[in-house]
Amino acid sequence: MNYFKMAYRNLGRHRRRSALSALALGLGTALLMFVAAFFEGEMRGSMETTLRLNTGHLQISNAEYDPDKLSVAWEYLIENPLQSAAQIEALEQVKSATPRLIASGIVSVRDESAGVQIMGIDPASAANDPYRTMVSGEFITADDRTGILIGLPLAESLNLKVGDSLNLLVNTAEGDVDEQQFTIRGIFTTGTSAYDKGIVFLPLAKAQAFSGAENRASYIFVMLNDREQADAVAAAIQGQNLRIRTWTEMNQLLVLVNDFSNAYLTFINLIVLGVTATVIVNTLLMSVFERTREIGILSAIGMKGRQIIALFLVEATLLGAAGITFGGLLGWSVSAYFAKVGVFFGDLGISGEMLMEDRIYPILTLESAINLIVTAFIITILASLYPARMASRMEPVEALHGSN
Amino acid sequence: MEVAKLTDVTRVYKIGEVETRALNGVSLSIQSGEFTSLVGPSGSGKTTLLQLIGVLDQPTSGKVVIDGKETTDLNRNQRADLRKGTIGFVFQFFALIPTLTAYENVEMPLLLNGKNPAERKQRVLELLDAVGMNERGHHRPDQLSGGQQQRVAVARALATDPKMILADEPTANLDTENGEQVMEIMKKLNKETGTTFVFATHDPRVIKYADRVVTLEDGLIVKDSKAKAK
Structure with missing residues (x-):
C-alpha cells in the first residue's frame, strides 16, 4: 500500500468527477498546444513569405532610394543591375541575386481599374520561383515586349483571363505618365492573396523601356543560403553610393512580433492553465470536504501533516x-x-511589410510541447497545494466530528 | 505504571459568543492494564476527556501527561507521533478508510510506523486472526457488516502494539450479539496482552466488562469506582 495506490483508489471513488477534471486539464493543454503550434506556424510562415516575396534577405539599392515612393527617377536607381547581380550571385553564401525595377501603376480594363505595383523581373532568375505557380497560362520570357503576368485575385476582381488585354498606366522616370496595352500571358498565385492582388510582372527590359528607367533597377534582390549570414554578406559587398539593407532592418515589425510571440504565448498559457487549475483545486477541495472524517482518522492513527x-x-x-x-x-x-x-x-487584409499566406500550417516544436507540458504540470501541483495544506491542517477532533 | 495522568484539566469550547465548559477541572490517572469505562449522560464530557487522553485535542488549562510525556506544548506533528506509537483508537462509527481493504486498514498504522513488509504481513495476519477476521482481509469496509468493521477497527488500533486503546462508544452502532463479540475480543486482548483500554460509553453491555467505572456529570468526575468485571 503506497501513496499512489491510495491516491488512485481515491480518484476512483468519483470516477466521473475525476475524469472530467482530467478532461478539463487535457482540453486546456491540447488547446494551448495547438495555439502554440499555430503561432509558430504563423510566425515562421509569415517570416518566410515576407522574405521570399517581399524583401529577400538583402536589398542593394542606390543610397537615395526610398522604397516607399516607388520612384523610377534615375537618381534613385542603380545602373547596370544585371551585371552587379551576377557579381553578387557569384558569392558563396548567395543563393540568388536578381535586379528588380518597381514602379507604381494602374491597371484598367473597360471601366474598372486597380492600383498596382509594376515589377520588372529577370524571368530566368531562381529568385522569382515563388511567382512561378501558374493558375493558367505561362510565365513571361525576357524578350516578351507585350506580355504581362497578373495575380489570381486581381484577375478575378477584374474578370480577366489569359489572352485578355489590359491597359497599364505607369509613372515614368521623367515624372510623366505613360500608358500601354499588354496581353495577359499567365495568372499566378503565391498563396498570399494580399500580395497577389496588388502586383503585376513585366520582363525587366520591357519595364525599363516602358518606365523610362533605361538600364537601371530599383534594387538587387538577394536570397542567401542562410539568412543569419546577412550581415556578413552585406559587409562584403559594400560599394560606393549604395545602400545595403538586411532582412532584419527591412522587417523590424515582423522581427519584433516574432520576439514578442513567446512572451505572448506564455501569457496565454498562464491564463488558460490558471483556469484549468481552478478545476483541479475545486475537485480536490470537494474531496477534502468529503473526506474530512477520513482525514481525521488518518491523523488519529498517526499520519503527519506532510x-x-x-x-x-x-x-x-x-x-x-x-x-x-x-x-x-x-x-x-x-x-x-x-x-x-x-x-x-484567406486574405486577412494585412498589407504592408508583413505578409501572411492564405493558409497557415501549424508547426509544433518539441521545445514548445515540452515547455507546455512542464508548465501545465507545475501549475497543477501548485494549485493542489492549497487543498492539500488545508487537509493537513485539520484538527483531528474537528475532522472526526465532520460530515458523514 | 501510569499511562495517562490528567491534572485539573479544563476544556472550554467557544462557538461564537457561547462558551461551553465540557470539562471543568478534572483529574484522573489511568494505570497500565486497566479496562476503564468513562460513563455519563450525553454532554457530560466523557468524549472530550477521551479525546484529551488520546492527544486528539488539547486542554484549555491543566496538564495531560501520556506515557510520561507532557503533551500540552506539543505541536501537531509531535502529537501525531505520540499517538502513532502509544495510542490506538476505536471510534463509534466504524472508522475504516473506505478505499482500503480490511487488511490494508490494519496495515496502515504499521506503514506509518515504518515497519518492513515482512513484519507488516505477519502482524496484520496475526491481528485479523485475533479478531476473527482472517477470512475477510481482502474485503472493503462496505462489504463488511458493522460488527465486522468494528473488529477490523480493533485490529487496526492494536497494530502498533500501543500502550493504550481508546474507544468512543464502540458498540453504539452494533446489535447485541455483535456488541458482545467486540467487547469479548477487547477484554481477551486486555487480559492476554496487558493493553490498557479506556471507553467512553453509556451502554450497559460495555460497562459490565469494565473493571473501573469513572462517572462524569457536567464536566466533573462524580464517581470513580472499581467494578467487579465480568
Whole structure:
C-alpha cells in the first residue's frame, strides 16, 4: 500500500468527477498546444513569405532610394543591375541575386481599374520561383515586349483571363505618365492573396523601356543560403553610393512580433492553465470536504501533516498526468493534422511589410510541447497545494466530528 | 505504571459568543492494564476527556501527561507521533478508510510506523486472526457488516502494539450479539496482552466488562469506582 495506490483508489471513488477534471486539464493543454503550434506556424510562415516575396534577405539599392515612393527617377536607381547581380550571385553564401525595377501603376480594363505595383523581373532568375505557380497560362520570357503576368485575385476582381488585354498606366522616370496595352500571358498565385492582388510582372527590359528607367533597377534582390549570414554578406559587398539593407532592418515589425510571440504565448498559457487549475483545486477541495472524517482518522492513527499533503499531491499528480497525457496526445494529433491540411484564413487584409499566406500550417516544436507540458504540470501541483495544506491542517477532533 | 495522568484539566469550547465548559477541572490517572469505562449522560464530557487522553485535542488549562510525556506544548506533528506509537483508537462509527481493504486498514498504522513488509504481513495476519477476521482481509469496509468493521477497527488500533486503546462508544452502532463479540475480543486482548483500554460509553453491555467505572456529570468526575468485571 503506497501513496499512489491510495491516491488512485481515491480518484476512483468519483470516477466521473475525476475524469472530467482530467478532461478539463487535457482540453486546456491540447488547446494551448495547438495555439502554440499555430503561432509558430504563423510566425515562421509569415517570416518566410515576407522574405521570399517581399524583401529577400538583402536589398542593394542606390543610397537615395526610398522604397516607399516607388520612384523610377534615375537618381534613385542603380545602373547596370544585371551585371552587379551576377557579381553578387557569384558569392558563396548567395543563393540568388536578381535586379528588380518597381514602379507604381494602374491597371484598367473597360471601366474598372486597380492600383498596382509594376515589377520588372529577370524571368530566368531562381529568385522569382515563388511567382512561378501558374493558375493558367505561362510565365513571361525576357524578350516578351507585350506580355504581362497578373495575380489570381486581381484577375478575378477584374474578370480577366489569359489572352485578355489590359491597359497599364505607369509613372515614368521623367515624372510623366505613360500608358500601354499588354496581353495577359499567365495568372499566378503565391498563396498570399494580399500580395497577389496588388502586383503585376513585366520582363525587366520591357519595364525599363516602358518606365523610362533605361538600364537601371530599383534594387538587387538577394536570397542567401542562410539568412543569419546577412550581415556578413552585406559587409562584403559594400560599394560606393549604395545602400545595403538586411532582412532584419527591412522587417523590424515582423522581427519584433516574432520576439514578442513567446512572451505572448506564455501569457496565454498562464491564463488558460490558471483556469484549468481552478478545476483541479475545486475537485480536490470537494474531496477534502468529503473526506474530512477520513482525514481525521488518518491523523488519529498517526499520519503527519506532510504525509497528508503528500497523499493529496499524489492525487493531483495522477489527475494531472492523466489529463496532460491525454491533452498532449490530442494537441499533438490536432496540430499534426492541421500541419498537413493547413488552416485557411484567406486574405486577412494585412498589407504592408508583413505578409501572411492564405493558409497557415501549424508547426509544433518539441521545445514548445515540452515547455507546455512542464508548465501545465507545475501549475497543477501548485494549485493542489492549497487543498492539500488545508487537509493537513485539520484538527483531528474537528475532522472526526465532520460530515458523514 | 501510569499511562495517562490528567491534572485539573479544563476544556472550554467557544462557538461564537457561547462558551461551553465540557470539562471543568478534572483529574484522573489511568494505570497500565486497566479496562476503564468513562460513563455519563450525553454532554457530560466523557468524549472530550477521551479525546484529551488520546492527544486528539488539547486542554484549555491543566496538564495531560501520556506515557510520561507532557503533551500540552506539543505541536501537531509531535502529537501525531505520540499517538502513532502509544495510542490506538476505536471510534463509534466504524472508522475504516473506505478505499482500503480490511487488511490494508490494519496495515496502515504499521506503514506509518515504518515497519518492513515482512513484519507488516505477519502482524496484520496475526491481528485479523485475533479478531476473527482472517477470512475477510481482502474485503472493503462496505462489504463488511458493522460488527465486522468494528473488529477490523480493533485490529487496526492494536497494530502498533500501543500502550493504550481508546474507544468512543464502540458498540453504539452494533446489535447485541455483535456488541458482545467486540467487547469479548477487547477484554481477551486486555487480559492476554496487558493493553490498557479506556471507553467512553453509556451502554450497559460495555460497562459490565469494565473493571473501573469513572462517572462524569457536567464536566466533573462524580464517581470513580472499581467494578467487579465480568
